[in-house]
Amino acid sequence: MRTTSLALSLAALLLLQGSGAGFAAENGGYRVGDRLQSRAARKDAKAHYQEIGWNALIPEGWDPAAAFRNIDFSRLSDADPRASNALDALRKAWDEAPVEPGWNGQRVRLPGFVVPLERRGEQVTEFLLVPYFGACIHVPPPPANQIIDVFPAKPVKNLRTMDAVWVVGVLETLRSQPKTDSDHRMGMGTAGYRMKAERIEPYKER
Amino acid sequence: MSPWLALAARSAWNRRLTLGLTLAAVSLSVALLLGVERLRHDARESFALSVSGTDLVVGARTSPVQLMLYAVFRIGEATNNIRWNAYRAIAADPAIAWTIPISLGDSHRGYPVLGTTPDYFAHFRYGNARPLAFSAGRRFDGVFDAVLGADVADKLGYRIGDRIVLSHGIGGVGLPEHADKPFSVVGILARTGTPVDRTVHVSLEAITAIHLDWQGGAPVPGFSIPAQYVRKFDLAPKEITAALIGLKSRAAVFRVQRAVNDYAGEPLLAVLPGVALDQLWDVVGIAEKTLLAVSAMVVAVGLTGLVAVVLAGLNERRRELAILRSVGARPRGIFLLLSIEGLCVTALGSVLGVVLLDALTLLARPFAQSAYGLAIRPQLVSLRELRLLAAVIAVGLLASLVPGYRAYRLSLADGLSPRL
Amino acid sequence: MSAAALVRIEGMRFSWPSGDAPCLDIARFEIGAGERVFLHGPSGSGKSTLLGLLGGVLAPERGSIRFLGEELTRLRPAARDRFRADHVGIIFQQFNLIPYLSALDNVLLPSRFSARRARLASASGGSCVNEAARLLDHLDLDEALRRRPAVHLSVGQQQRVAAARALIGRPEFVIADEPTSALDAGRQAGFLDLLLKECGAAGTALLFVSHDLRLARAFDRAIPLASLNRADARQEAA
Numbered sequence: 113m114r115t116t117s118l119a120l121s122l123a124a125l126l127l128l129q130g131s132g133a134g135f136a137a138e139n140g141g142y143r144v145g146d147r148l149q150s151r152a153a154r155k156d157a158k159a160h161y162q163e164i165g166w167n168a169l170i171p172e173g174w175d176p177a178a179a180f181r182n183i184d185f186s187r188l189s190d191a192d193p194r195a196s197n198a199l200d201a202l203r204k205a206w207d208e209a210p211v212e213p214g215w216n217g218q219r220v221r222l223p224g225f226v227v228p229l230e231r232r233g234e235q236v237t238e239f240l241l242v243p244y245f246g247a248c249i250h251v252p253p254p255p256a257n258q259i260i261d262v263f264p265a266k267p268v269k270n271l272r273t274m275d276a277v278w279v280v281g282v283l284e285t286l287r288s289q290p291k292t293d294s295d296h297r298m299g300m301g302t303a304g305y306r307m308k309a310e311r312i313e314p315y316k317e318r
Numbered sequence: 319m320s321p322w323l324a325l326a327a328r329s330a331w332n333r334r335l336t337l338g339l340t341l342a343a344v345s346l347s348v349a350l351l352l353g354v355e356r357l358r359h360d361a362r363e364s365f366a367l368s369v370s371g372t373d374l375v376v377g378a379r380t381s382p383v384q385l386m387l388y389a390v391f392r393i394g395e396a397t398n399n400i401r402w403n404a405y406r407a408i409a410a411d412p413a414i415a416w417t418i419p420i421s422l423g424d425s426h427r428g429y430p431v432l433g434t435t436p437d438y439f440a441h442f443r444y445g446n447a448r449p450l451a452f453s454a455g456r457r458f459d460g461v462f463d464a465v466l467g468a469d470v471a472d473k474l475g476y477r478i479g480d481r482i483v484l485s486h487g488i489g490g491v492g493l494p495e496h497a498d499k500p501f502s503v504v505g506i507l508a509r510t511g512t513p514v515d516r517t518v519h520v521s522l523e524a525i526t527a528i529h530l531d532w533q534g535g536a537p538v539p540g541f542s543i544p545a546q547y548v549r550k551f552d553l554a555p556k557e558i559t560a561a562l563i564g565l566k567s568r569a570a571v572f573r574v575q576r577a578v579n580d581y582a583g584e585p586l587l588a589v590l591p592g593v594a595l596d597q598l599w600d601v602v603g604i605a606e607k608t609l610l611a612v613s614a615m616v617v618a619v620g621l622t623g624l625v626a627v628v629l630a631g632l633n634e635r636r637r638e639l640a641i642l643r644s645v646g647a648r649p650r651g652i653f654l655l656l657s658i659e660g661l662c663v664t665a666l667g668s669v670l671g672v673v674l675l676d677a678l679t680l681l682a683r684p685f686a687q688s689a690y691g692l693a694i695r696p697q698l699v700s701l702r703e704l705r706l707l708a709a710v711i712a713v714g715l716l717a718s719l720v721p722g723y724r725a726y727r728l729s730l731a732d733g734l735s736p737r738l
Numbered sequence: 739m740s741a742a743a744l745v746r747i748e749g750m751r752f753s754w755p756s757g758d759a760p761c762l763d764i765a766r767f768e769i770g771a772g773e774r775v776f777l778h779g780p781s782g783s784g785k786s787t788l789l790g791l792l793g794g795v796l797a798p799e800r801g802s803i804r805f806l807g808e809e810l811t812r813l814r815p816a817a818r819d820r821f822r823a824d825h826v827g828i829i830f831q832q833f834n835l836i837p838y839l840s841a842l843d844n845v846l847l848p849s850r851f852s853a854r855r856a857r858l859a860s861a862s863g864g865s866c867v868n869e870a871a872r873l874l875d876h877l878d879l880d881e882a883l884r885r886r887p888a889v890h891l892s893v894g895q896q897q898r899v900a901a902a903r904a905l906i907g908r909p910e911f912v913i914a915d916e917p918t919s920a921l922d923a924g925r926q927a928g929f930l931d932l933l934l935k936e937c938g939a940a941g942t943a944l945l946f947v948s949h950d951l952r953l954a955r956a957f958d959r960a961i962p963l964a965s966l967n968r969a970d971a972r973q974e975a976a
Contacts, residue, residue, distance in 0.1 A: 207570075207573045227590065227592065227593060228590075228592035228593065228595075228596065229373075229568060229571075229590070229592045230370060230371070230447075230592065231366040231592060231595070232366070232445075232446055233362065233363040233366055233367075234359065234362050234363065234366065236592075238568075239592070240568065240569065240571070252576065253572030253573060253575075253576055254572070256569060256570070256573075259569045259572065260569075261567075261568050261569050272596050272599075273592070273593045273596040273597075286567070304567055304569035304570075305569070320850075321847075321850035321851060325836075328838050328839060328843075329838055331838070332837070332838030332887075637833045638836055638837070640830075641830070641833075641834065641835070641836055641847075642836070642847075643795060643819075644793065644822075644828040644830070645823060645828075645847045645848045645850075645851050645903070646819055646820065646822050646823020646824070646848065646851035646852055647819070647823075647851060648815075648816055648819045649815075650816075733790045733793075733795040733796055734786075734789055734790050734793050734795055734828065734830075735786040735789065735790060
């Protein structure tokens, strides 16, 4: 009967291995705020794509911390409203962060974390790619120019929230209608990046 | 090899009663295993189909999974409502393209009642971004108009023009009814294979109307407002249960979500349906794995029974094995003979298990759809199921080697003269 | 000691792994082609072992068994099985047939395991099935009974089917281990007659082992096993 029990263990293994494994390992051991490594702005002539990091998507001259530049924190008292105002201003700036139009039509490869949006059955047909782990749950959301709306060419199986992946595809920059709101801060409207992803692979440390 | 197959078949047929019972055991266990796997898969498909194109689901602050369960899948009860003003404030965000407010809490003969606006029929999508379609009638206009999901109309046999009475609360029987304010069926939706099919849709004003004289959750004795006077009151809703939101740009979802979660006026929760589904699967996943493991164990039990039966019959067959050896059979052939029997029962049992499962699915289908909004259907074996079946047959093969080997040893020891 | 001996045993010794004394010790034993030999021995005298050795499922620890010029002891077990399939027919005392096969299928068994016998059977009868039917005819088995599962036949009928099976495809040698012991007295002679007639017709050598001396008359030669088996004598002496 030794054979039988060995065989039964084999069977149990076979059955369970397919049912739980996500695209990447359970969270891959990432903690909130972790970012993925990629070689910055390097052209890979053979593969006809450019491997980039998230910083590359920020236009030159846009300072994410602009709202804080003028504040000398050492001179503020505790719970000073200027501090939280600055934080609010920062958030608003991030929400309207401009895109770099130069990326439109460029084929790139970059790593990120998945936030599934649309599914067909158990396959994901659209997701958001964000630069750091936990981007939608615990920490403030990334600036608008650090989020990519990804449309895989083929629906992806076994893709779960916060899976770490490489995506390869053509970027598209979007600018929605500028708001007619008289409020000056609505100058840009909600813009962003979109990508038709040709390949999606699990992220592995190199 | 060729004489062995025919011999194994004849031999198995000869012992068809006992082998038949083990065959039944293997079939049932395979049906169970495959059934659990299919149910898991179909449930996920069903759930994922239920919401499409919705960027955020907003409700009272609760767990994301719970919000999805009651707002989208109409399972369970809402923990709390949100005030109409809060909803209006949230909906004013310029990044939002459309909103669908929904109000839950009443039922009709076990089916949930959903109060909403005409935007529901315009913007709600399911499956692969499919909009709702009517199989009969139109959407509601008047206060006491109702639009039925396909299953409600089917199971209860309603047609356009029928009158229905709503009950207060969710549950089967014994609920207080809004008997003085009957609704008229004006539309029936085409089948979607989602919880929409088992929902009764009415306007938000209707929900307010039927509770006008129910201040405090129950009819006040001696005080009632007849149906024809309800329009004289302000029927604008004061609270809703949840809202579905679509954005102009999907990348803005985080910002809007945070705005809702941080809204100072009321404790609110906004979830991304895709993410909440993953969380749901995490919670359910443990139960699923357990169920799958139990089913695998049941298959193991069935196969062990098979091995036991074949082994038990081995002693009586020693004479038979000696005869075979006398006409020139080799011990290896004897091994094959016994192993093939076990393998064939496993293989046949697997096939029968699939057939049995399909038959049971056909039987259970109407019940699953109407009670749970779950769309299950008999189907050809999927790739994943094939892998499971292959694993079962592989284990059956390995298990069959045990009696095969025993017969081999016996045959060697007995030669032409078994000591019985 | 004719050069045309079908089976020749020389200096053969066999003991069971558990026993300390040899079970069989035969200096010389020969059976000629077509010869009908009656071997007389009580149960337990080692005749089952001899059956196993002649059938090639057992191998002696010493000595030689030559069969049609082939030295059996030098063959590997698989080859011995093949040899047995091709050249030997065996009839047991009882439970000769596979119960879930028909009489016809039982008779056909050797042709499934030996291409040579299948060929010879077809040559003789036109096809294996025809040859089987022919043999069953000669052995007096009702046609109606042939296709029924063997378990429905009486003992006498089963033994006759066993004989047909042993003879199909013209093996050179048939070993019968007490084939009449389970039959009632009236039928024993009848079975023996049929068997001897068929063996004669096919030129098949027959080794008939039995404790019943009354049957010995019909044979070319009658030998007590005890006279062959020196191990037996030694044991008795000890």
